[in-house]
Amino acid sequence: xxxxxxxxxxxxxxxxxxxxxxxxxxxxxxxxxxxxxxxxxxxxxxxxxxxxxxxxxxxxxxxxxxxxxxxxxxxxxxxxxxxxxxxxxxxxxxxxxxxxxxxxxxxxxxxxxxxxxxxxxxxxxxxxxxxx
Numbered sequence: 001x002x003x004x005x006x007x008x009x010x011x012x013x014x015x016x017x018x019x020x021x022x023x024x025x026x027x028x029x030x031x032x033x034x035x036x037x038x039x040x041x042x043x044x045x046x047x048x049x050x051x052x053x054x055x056x057x058x059x060x061x062x063x064x065x066x067x068x069x070x071x072x073x074x075x076x077x078x079x080x081x082x083x084x085x086x087x088x089x090x091x092x093x094x095x096x097x098x099x100x101x102x103x104x105x106x107x108x109x110x111x112x113x114x115x116x117x118x119x120x121x122x123x124x125x126x127x128x129x130x131x132x
Contacts, residue, residue: 007128008062015058018051053079061128068120075119083119 040046056075060066072080087095102110124130 011058011061011128015055018055018058049076049079052076057123057126061126065127068123071119071123080119082116083122084116086118086120 038046053075060074066074068086099107099110
């Protein structure tokens with residue numbers, strides 16, 4: 001996968017925001033600023049891990065996208081350990097079939113109950129060409 005110059009510029013801006021978060025008075029750029037509500041006994045640790053993971057992903061986003069095995073070796077073990085185990089090919093087919101039988105409302109409900117993802121599912125949303 002080749003990343004074009006515009007996408008590289010966006011990735012560099014994203015990296016800057018991860019390292020130096022925007023101030024409340026800063027003008028919004030790109031698609032905007034996402035806000036999340038996190039509930040944890042150690043919110044600071046969750047935030048630090050999220051930033052660490054996102055900075056690593058960002059640093060590897062301007063070249064060839066890593067394989068799942070390579071990601072497993074560069075991301076923090078405590079993040080990897082929180083992911084669900086990867087599905088077998090049979091499980092993927094079964095899940096895809098089940099998903100295809102759900103109504104839109106059922107899909108929304110099902111997706112809202114997902115509190116853990118496989119590493120592959122999580123990474124698929126972060127591929128540079130899949131981002132807004």
